[in-house]
Amino acid sequence: xxxxxxxxxxxxxxxxxxxxxxxxxxxxxxxxxxxxxxxxxxxxxxxxxxxxxxxxxxxxxxxxxxxxxxxxxxxxxxxxxxxxxxxxxxxxxxxxxxxxxxxxxxxxxxxxxxxxxxxxxxxxxxxxxxxxxxxxxxxxxxxxxxxxxxxxxxxxxxxxxxxxxxxxxxxxxxxxxxxxxxxxxxxxxxxxxxxxxxxxxxxxxxxxxxxxxxxxxxxxxxxxxxxxxxxxxxxxxxxxxxxxxxxxxxxxxxxxxxxxxxxxxxxxxxxxxxxxxxxxxxxx
Amino acid sequence: xxxxxxxxxxxxxxxxxxxxxxxxxxxxxxxxxxxxxxxxxxxxxxxxxxxxxxxxxxxxxxxxxxxxxxxxxxxxxxxxxxxxxxxxxxxxxxxxxxxxxxxxxxxxxxxxxxxxxxxxxxxxxxxxxxxxxxxxxxxxxxxxxxxxxxxxxxxxxxxxxxxxxxxxxxxxxxxxxxxxxxxxxxxxxxxxxxxxxxxxxxxxxxxxxxxxxxxxxxxxxxxxxxxxxxxxxxxxxxxxxxxxxxxxxxxxxxxxxxxxxxxxxxxxxxxxxxx
Numbered sequence: 120x121x122x123x124x125x126x127x128x129x130x131x132x133x134x135x136x137x138x139x140x141x142x143x144x145x146x147x148x149x150x151x152x153x154x155x156x157x158x159x160x161x162x163x164x165x166x167x168x169x170x171x172x173x174x175x176x177x178x179x180x181x182x183x184x185x186x187x188x189x190x191x192x193x194x195x196x197x198x199x200x201x202x203x204x205x206x207x208x209x210x211x212x213x214x215x216x217x218x219x220x221x222x223x224x225x226x227x228x229x230x231x232x233x234x235x236x237x238x239x240x241x242x243x244x245x246x247x248x249x250x251x252x253x254x255x256x257x258x259x260x261x262x263x264x265x266x267x268x269x270x271x272x273x274x275x276x277x278x279x280x281x282x283x284x285x286x287x288x289x290x291x292x293x294x295x296x297x298x299x300x301x302x303x304x305x306x307x308x309x310x311x312x313x314x315x316x317x318x319x320x321x322x323x324x325x326x327x328x329x330x331x332x333x334x335x336x337x338x339x340x341x342x343x344x345x346x347x348x349x350x351x352x353x354x355x356x357x358x359x360x361x362x363x364x365x366x367x368x369x370x371x372x373x374x375x376x377x378x379x380x381x382x383x384x385x386x387x388x389x390x391x392x393x394x395x396x397x398x399x400x401x402x403x
Numbered sequence: 404x405x406x407x408x409x410x411x412x413x414x415x416x417x418x419x420x421x422x423x424x425x426x427x428x429x430x431x432x433x434x435x436x437x438x439x440x441x442x443x444x445x446x447x448x449x450x451x452x453x454x455x456x457x458x459x460x461x462x463x464x465x466x467x468x469x470x471x472x473x474x475x476x477x478x479x480x481x482x483x484x485x486x487x488x489x490x491x492x493x494x495x496x497x498x499x500x501x502x503x504x505x506x507x508x509x510x511x512x513x514x515x516x517x518x519x520x521x522x523x524x525x526x527x528x529x530x531x532x533x534x535x536x537x538x539x540x541x542x543x544x545x546x547x548x549x550x551x552x553x554x555x556x557x558x559x560x561x562x563x564x565x566x567x568x569x570x571x572x573x574x575x576x577x578x579x580x581x582x583x584x585x586x587x588x589x590x591x592x593x594x595x596x597x598x599x600x601x602x603x604x605x606x607x608x609x610x611x612x613x614x615x616x617x618x619x620x621x622x623x624x625x626x627x628x629x630x631x632x633x634x635x636x637x638x639x640x641x642x643x644x645x646x647x648x649x650x651x652x653x654x655x656x657x658x659x660x661x662x663x664x665x666x667x668x669x670x671x672x673x674x675x676x677x678x
Contacts, residue, residue: 164676170677170678
């Protein structure tokens, strides 16, 4: 379990975190959403023990020598060593098993090939992320913190990493905290979301509830969508074969139903979030 | 022991370590080559009058003199090289953020830095050993044996056997000064974190220390115990009478300075955030 209560942190006169409280239970995946500079990385560094909070309470519950593992920003590995050597070094450092079998098992767990023996400086960002996660998972921590794990990854890499995160929670009941500003990805992985803005948590709750509250329009795509005359009753913005329609969740269901009755095929329906509502719910 | 092994492993897996060793050999090669092609002429001019008055065993430009020349790289070149390599043991970890990855594992901060201090000191000793071995072998091999003539306050002459053990002791006690500079550079790395800033600070520290060595502090005690007054202890072996008492006191003091510098570094590192 990851728990922090009323955490404050300042860098000189700059307020990085103000009265931040979050909680993530066993087997849960909590997404921390915030713009750049919102305080996500600072909070993660505090949770990982790299930075000391000015005040507040932090508790990481877990068994064993290592309660929490993680990646901050980009995975930082020894670039002149290969994947096997990096894992062996980090395992030795903390007294974890570092035999050939253990190292290979760690590589397999994150889906890395065993036959890559070149230095990790040659690895793609996706492979580095995987190796970073393998290092974080050494010594079987109960909690995992991933700071911006999807940035710099291609769509295939994002999908593979999403699956790895879901597998970890299902197989080990691990507590996972992920920060990102890619809300689309977080919405498919996280059970709960916390929204951080200017160093403060402005919203916390179930992912579906938060996203539904902040969705004021939907983007529908289909080659004949402009032929639907009834859409003129709504506020719409066209963009090629897509149309952004201001509508509630109930209304969009009706729209899709009507479109199907008129034999207009819809290739995608994507909620468009009102970021102002997401980051400043009190100001609305 | 685990951390000592890891630091040694990392040090010898990085190409810059081998560049440093090559640079050391390069300095040595320059001394040997310049002595080989130009040394005899210069020595003959300088000592022409003395040669008429005194009898010297062997040539004046001999292995002992060349080793003494190489030994003089202890003033600036070798400590600067040590400081650059040793500070890099920490600054590159800050730069590449591997230090963050390390401290996301259950590793005690002060133990990790202590391992770096120990490995840095051992590496410095290894470099000096390498320099000493190669300079003795190459210098005697190319230039042969002979009496050593040294100019400190005046010209001093040592017979070959006497010169040999004075040079060995000078290397031995000079190592302590180099270890001090290495330890200082690692402490500077704790403070400054960035490679370039640390290199500049280390070079400045070295230059100022060398300048202060020549300056009278106006107080006999400070003139004896200030760290920059201890860096020339290895030169005492080229006085006619070896002042063992002074050498031992200076060495103990230097050992204490090394220890204090390490403790300051450990304290600061333990208190500092990694991020």
